[in-house]
Amino acid sequence: MEHLSTFGLSRDPFANEPQLDLFFESRSAADATARLRRAAQQGKGLVVLTGAGGIGKTMLVRHVLDGLEEEMFEACLLVPVPGVSDGAWVVDRLARQLGIESPASDRAAGLTELYEKLAIVREDGRNTVVILDEAQVLAEQGVLRELRGLLNLEYEEKRLLTLVLVGLPSLGRAVAAEPALADRVDVPLKLAGLTPDESARYLTHRIRAAGGNPAILESGAVSALVKWAGGVPRRLNALADSALFEAHLAGRVSATPGDVERAALELEFTPDEPPLAPPAAPPSFAPPAPEPPRKAAPPARMPEPVRRPATPPPPVASPAPAPRAQAPAKPKPSDLDAIFAEEETPLELEEVIAMGTDPMRTQASPTVALLSDAESFGPDPFRRIEPPRADATVALFGDGPDLPGGDADSSHGVDDSSGDLDDLFADLVKE
Numbered sequence: 001m002e003h004l005s006t007f008g009l010s011r012d013p014f015a016n017e018p019q020l021d022l023f024f025e026s027r028s029a030a031d032a033t034a035r036l037r038r039a040a041q042q043g044k045g046l047v048v049l050t051g052a053g054g055i056g057k058t059m060l061v062r063h064v065l066d067g068l069e070e071e072m073f074e075a076c077l078l079v080p081v082p083g084v085s086d087g088a089w090v091v092d093r094l095a096r097q098l099g100i101e102s103p104a105s106d107r108a109a110g111l112t113e114l115y116e117k118l119a120i121v122r123e124d125g126r127n128t129v130v131i132l133d134e135a136q137v138l139a140e141q142g143v144l145r146e147l148r149g150l151l152n153l154e155y156e157e158k159r160l161l162t163l164v165l166v167g168l169p170s171l172g173r174a175v176a177a178e179p180a181l182a183d184r185v186d187v188p189l190k191l192a193g194l195t196p197d198e199s200a201r202y203l204t205h206r207i208r209a210a211g212g213n214p215a216i217l218e219s220g221a222v223s224a225l226v227k228w229a230g231g232v233p234r235r236l237n238a239l240a241d242s243a244l245f246e247a248h249l250a251g252r253v254s255a256t257p258g259d260v261e262r263a264a265l266e267l268e269f270t271p272d273e274p275p276l277a278p279p280a281a282p283p284s285f286a287p288p289a290p291e292p293p294r295k296a297a298p299p300a301r302m303p304e305p306v307r308r309p310a311t312p313p314p315p316v317a318s319p320a321p322a323p324r325a326q327a328p329a330k331p332k333p334s335d336l337d338a339i340f341a342e343e344e345t346p347l348e349l350e351e352v353i354a355m356g357t358d359p360m361r362t363q364a365s366p367t368v369a370l371l372s373d374a375e376s377f378g379p380d381p382f383r384r385i386e387p388p389r390a391d392a393t394v395a396l397f398g399d400g401p402d403l404p405g406g407d408a409d410s411s412h413g414v415d416d417s418s419g420d421l422d423d424l425f426a427d428l429v430k431e
Contacts, residue, residue: 003248013210014237014244016054018062022209024202024233028192029060035187036064040073040129040162044186045151047164050172051191054234057166060191061131068129074098074121075129080137087146090138094130094150115153118160128161136167139174144181151184193231200226202233203240216244216254224260228271239263 004012013022025033032049039047051057061077068075076097078090091110095103098117104110121128130150138144153160165171172190176182194202200222204214217225221243229235242263243255250259264271 003245006248006253007216007244008212009207009216010211012241013206013212014241016234016237018059020059020063020066022206023059023063024198024205025063026056026192026194026198026202029056032060032189032191033064033067035189036061036164037067039164039187040064040068040075040127043127043159044162045159046181046184047162047187047189048172048175048185049164049166049189049191050169052193052232053168054232055191055193056233057191058133059233061133061164061166065129065131072126073129074126075131077131077133079133080135082137082140085137085143086141087143087149090132090143090147090150097130098128111149115160118153119155122155122158122160129164130161131164131166133166135165136171136174139167139171144174144178148181148184194233194236195231196226199229199231199236202236206237206240216247218254218256220257221255221260224257224264228260228264228269230271235269238267239269242266 004010036047036049049057049061065075065077076094078093078097080089088107088110091107091114092103095110095114095117098114098121100113100117104113118128132138135144138147147163150161150163151159165175172188175185203217203222203225207214207216217240225236225239225243228239239260240255243259246259246262247253247255
């Protein structure tokens with residue numbers, strides 16, 4: 001093919017044919033392969049493998065079949081034909097696969113021949129594995145219930161064959177609708193599609209297996225193929241092959257995203273993912289558009305007014321902590337006059353009243369000293385009084401025969417035995 005040589009390919013890398021050397025083992029395929037081999041080795045009765053069309057079921061079971069050793073297994077693959085295949089057809093084809101050249105046309109006789117051949121295989125120490133691909137065809141014709149006869153074949157209390165049914169998801173539903181058959185399913189399997197990363201590696205694997213360079217598909221073309229194929233290998237093959245042909249017609253040595261788009265239109269494919277949405281508009285500070293009116297809820301479901309008041313009540317303030325007791329503030333000098341005014345008449349500096357404080361002198365009359373002028377006392381009028389006082393306020397008490405305490409009053413610091421003090425006070429009163 002001319003267009004393949006343009007890209008340096010030795011063969012078609014994207015042919016939709018079960019070429020085992022092009023098999024790509026995805027994570028789902030690897031898991032299904034391991035479970036199928038385990039079912040064959042343990043001689044399980046019924047295995048059901050389902051998956052979407054073109055997802056790689058046939059390639060997978062052929063890969064498993066190719067890996068079953070002849071020394072351990074007698075395996076075969078049958079593909080039913082719509083409108084032709086029925087229960088008798090399955091028995092006839094299976095007998096021929098096991099080496100019976102002319103199976104009996106009678107159904108009972110044919111089952112007997114099949115049983116004898118299966119018993120011989122078991123005596124050889126091998127397990128028989130029968131794979132029925134496209135088994136949904138048998139389900140459509142109502143043949144599934146006839147397969148129960150094959151599952152009942154036993155030899156020395158062991159099953160004589162492992163039956164693997166492979167088909168579309170409708171096969172799984174048909175098996176589930178047959179209770180007698182559904183109860184016999186030992187291993188149910190579902191094959192998943194390729195992830196985006198696996199799809200890209202699938203394309204690279206195929207191109208390299210055909211002797212080509214993965215660069216024949218540009219990175220944008222690979223992304224477009226992943227988008228349009230949706231993880232289905234059959235779609236990947238068809239799109240990639242058509243995209244390379246579009247590039248060949250345009251005289252290019254690599255396929256572009258445009259080539260993939262043209263191939264998708266030609267094949268009438270629809271993308272698995274929706275086209276990329278336009279970028280979102282920058283945020284706007286305009287008020288949001290009003291929402292469409294909603295259907296009114298039934299009255300029984302309307303919130304009660306008590307629970308949702310129109311005006312929310314004001315929050316209840318938590319009680320303020322009690323103020324701590326503080327020491328009374330020290331009055332300012334400007335407040336002293338007011339403090340004294342509350343008790344008595346304000347005192348004048350020219351008038352000092354000395355009250356007796358000695359309880360023993362309660363009957364003594366107070367002596368008032370009028371200090372009209374500090375200058376008249378001379379430079380030191382109280383020079384004979386000891387100890388000296390810090391101010392000019394002096395409390396004097398008159399003599400009385402009832403006064404105890406001896407010659408001196410130590411609390412006032414005045415010597416009563418001396419007459420000088422009396423003379424001095426008398427002069428002051430006269431002045």
